[in-house]
Amino acid sequence: MSTVTQTESRELAPVSAESLAALLVAGERPPRPSAWSASMTFGWRAILKIKHVPEQLFDVTAFPIMMVLMYTYLFGGALAGSPKEYIQFLLPGILVMSVVMITMYTGVSVNTDIEKGVFDRFRSLPIWRPSTMVGYLLGDALRYTIASIVMLTVGIILGYRPDGGVGGVLAGIALLVVFSFAFSWIWTMFGLMLRSEKSVMGVSMMVIFPLTFLSNVFVDPSTMPGWLQAFVNNSPITHLSSAVRGLMAGDWPADEVAWSLGWAGLFVLVFGPITMRLYNRK
Amino acid sequence: MSTQTTSGLAIETAGLVKTFGETRAVDGVDLAVPAGTVYGVLGPNGAGKTTTVKMLATLLRPDGGEAHVFGHDVVREADEVRGRVSLTGQYASVDEDLTGTENLVLLGRLLGHGKQAARQRSGQLLEAFGLTEAAGKQVKNYSGGMRRRIDIAASILNTPDLLFLDEPTTGLDPRSRNQVWDIIRAVVAQGTTVLLTTQYLDEADQLASRIAVIDQGKVIAEGTKGELKASVGAGSVHLRLRDAAQRDLAADLLVRALDAHVQPEPDPVALTARLSGAASEDTAAEQAARALNELARAGITVDNFSLGQPSLDEVFLALTGHDTHKTEADRNDKDDKDEVAA
Numbered sequence: 001m002s003t004v005t006q007t008e009s010r011e012l013a014p015v016s017a018e019s020l021a022a023l024l025v026a027g028e029r030p031p032r033p034s035a036w037s038a039s040m041t042f043g044w045r046a047i048l049k050i051k052h053v054p055e056q057l058f059d060v061t062a063f064p065i066m067m068v069l070m071y072t073y074l075f076g077g078a079l080a081g082s083p084k085e086y087i088q089f090l091l092p093g094i095l096v097m098s099v100v101m102i103t104m105y106t107g108v109s110v111n112t113d114i115e116k117g118v119f120d121r122f123r124s125l126p127i128w129r130p131s132t133m134v135g136y137l138l139g140d141a142l143r144y145t146i147a148s149i150v151m152l153t154v155g156i157i158l159g160y161r162p163d164g165g166v167g168g169v170l171a172g173i174a175l176l177v178v179f180s181f182a183f184s185w186i187w188t189m190f191g192l193m194l195r196s197e198k199s200v201m202g203v204s205m206m207v208i209f210p211l212t213f214l215s216n217v218f219v220d221p222s223t224m225p226g227w228l229q230a231f232v233n234n235s236p237i238t239h240l241s242s243a244v245r246g247l248m249a250g251d252w253p254a255d256e257v258a259w260s261l262g263w264a265g266l267f268v269l270v271f272g273p274i275t276m277r278l279y280n281r282k
Numbered sequence: 283m284s285t286q287t288t289s290g291l292a293i294e295t296a297g298l299v300k301t302f303g304e305t306r307a308v309d310g311v312d313l314a315v316p317a318g319t320v321y322g323v324l325g326p327n328g329a330g331k332t333t334t335v336k337m338l339a340t341l342l343r344p345d346g347g348e349a350h351v352f353g354h355d356v357v358r359e360a361d362e363v364r365g366r367v368s369l370t371g372q373y374a375s376v377d378e379d380l381t382g383t384e385n386l387v388l389l390g391r392l393l394g395h396g397k398q399a400a401r402q403r404s405g406q407l408l409e410a411f412g413l414t415e416a417a418g419k420q421v422k423n424y425s426g427g428m429r430r431r432i433d434i435a436a437s438i439l440n441t442p443d444l445l446f447l448d449e450p451t452t453g454l455d456p457r458s459r460n461q462v463w464d465i466i467r468a469v470v471a472q473g474t475t476v477l478l479t480t481q482y483l484d485e486a487d488q489l490a491s492r493i494a495v496i497d498q499g500k501v502i503a504e505g506t507k508g509e510l511k512a513s514v515g516a517g518s519v520h521l522r523l524r525d526a527a528q529r530d531l532a533a534d535l536l537v538r539a540l541d542a543h544v545q546p547e548p549d550p551v552a553l554t555a556r557l558s559g560a561a562s563e564d565t566a567a568e569q570a571a572r573a574l575n576e577l578a579r580a581g582i583t584v585d586n587f588s589l590g591q592p593s594l595d596e597v598f599l600a601l602t603g604h605d606t607h608k609t610e611a612d613r614n615d616k617d618d619k620d621e622v623a624a
Contacts, residue, residue: 030396116377123340
């Protein structure tokens with residue numbers, strides 16, 4: 001490392017004052033980018049980061065595969081007679097659970113970024129303020145899509161046969177990605193609010209575990225005690241997994257889709273402004 | 283370029299205050315920075331330089347006072363201000379995971395350039411900064427000098443009306459430092475105003491036309507370089523004599539010849555004479571030559587001689603009566619606060 005640095009500084013070409021001067025004069029100032037264009041540019045940054053550090057795709061590949069295999073074979077025989085029967089019920093749910101769990105890494109990446117100087121530069125740019133955050137989420141939406149495709153592939157290998165066909169499956173994934181995009185504003189908030197990466201991780205776990213497990217992902221809630229049913233039946237994760245399950249099965253669960261989108265809208269409306277307030281105050 | 287406001291000031295602050303808990307990191311700072319110049323803000327670590335810059339660059343909200351950049355209020359008209367300034371922070375303000383080209387294209391796009399234009403301008407800047415070879419490497423593999431270059435290149439993607447350079451040469455070797463100075467001169471020659479913070483007097487001396495010295499959140503001196511030097515002194519002559527017994531005699535001679543403040547050093551053969559800048563029209567070197575002549579005529583043998591610019595310590599000694607080290611505890615405290623704020 002040090003040898004590389006030394007050679008580089010020794011061979012560093014001189015700064016050309018003339019061409020620099022020409023550049024400074026010639027630099028016309030283009031109109032400001034639109035909100036959409038700035039957000040997409042930040043999304044492109046997220047994709048570049050994946051390109052340079054492909055290991056970060058581990059959580060959207062290995063982790064989802066593990067989730068499908070583990071729960072299919074762990075509960076399959078006991079709950080549905082056989083893993084092959086169970087996966088018909090489980091796959092859309094475990095898909096929802098895994099992707100929603102993966103959203104929490106958004107908070108961690110926001111938190112590690114704000115420690116760096118580049119964040120100050122972004123914040124001093126004359127652009128639509130939320131675009132930095134939207135950019136993270138757009139990059140993450142790509143990750144959610146990758147995770148969904150990986151899990152479906154594994155599921156189909158294990159015997160999952162969606163009655164909804166390609167259309168139903170795509171509609172299910174689209175709903176899941178939209179919901180996750182909206183849900184992630186919770187994590188951008190925590191990423192900006194908490195002081196360290198570890199505390200972001202800790203708080204995220206506290207939120208995500210009860211929220212995803214206390215749902216209809218694994219079993220029909222009718223066997224649960226009444227007080228728990230009250231929670232589970234109204235949980236956004238239950239609505240979402242019912243909606244995705246229905247769409248992939250070829251039904252049109254309008255109520256559940258509406259509930260999922262309603263929750264998604266609520267998350268953006270509540271946590272979006274809090275995130276931006278923290279971002280501006282940081 | 284419309285850098286001129288009616289007042290001709292790029293930056294104007296009045297009673298600017300920022301507190302972090304109990305600490306007043308910036309404690310009533312008044313600045314008036316003329317457009318088109320390099321303005322130096324000189325002070326030790328934790329004096330409040332970075333906090334001041336962050337408030338002016340709309341990154342921190344002031345707790346008191348007012349600040350205007352080209353006539354725009356930094357709080358109420360933050361967006362206007364952002365459109366005209368660029369910031370190069372104390373730590374490289376680029377994405378270390380991305381390559382040089384990717385960083386510049388990213389920022390070019392965020393500043394409104396189309397894909398083609400952003401690529402073209404990045405290529406030109408990388409070439410002008412001598413970074414063409416490193417363009418495809420991740421910035422985390424860059425040397426300190428290269429980082430500074432890419433950082434400044436990122437700041438002038440759109441030629442800014444006002445450029446904040448927060449300690450641009452801290453941690454650089456002398457050669458890289460000179461190169462950064464050349465870049466700063468080229469930028470200013472094109473009409474950009476530069477606010478430069480630094481811990482080094484010679485850096486401010488090299489680049490800035492006016493200098494504000496700040497300590498513990500307050501401006502303790504402000505003026506042109508000439509005015510500042512007059513109040514601080516032109517530099518110091520350090521002498522080592524062959525014979526310790528002659529030191530008192532030498533000190534007397536120096537006081538008479540130079541009207542200098544002479545201080546014996548712990549080493550019995552060494553002494554330091556602080557040259558006063560105001561007393562004489564002569565340069566420090568001329569004064570020093572005269573002093574050596576006087577000593578030689580009196581038969582005093584000088585083994586070693588050096589002439590130094592006044593150090594930041596000496597500036598502080600002259601301006602505040604205490605040197606920078608006395609505030610070590612405060613400084614550490616404020617440093618921590620700055621970190622939290624960042």
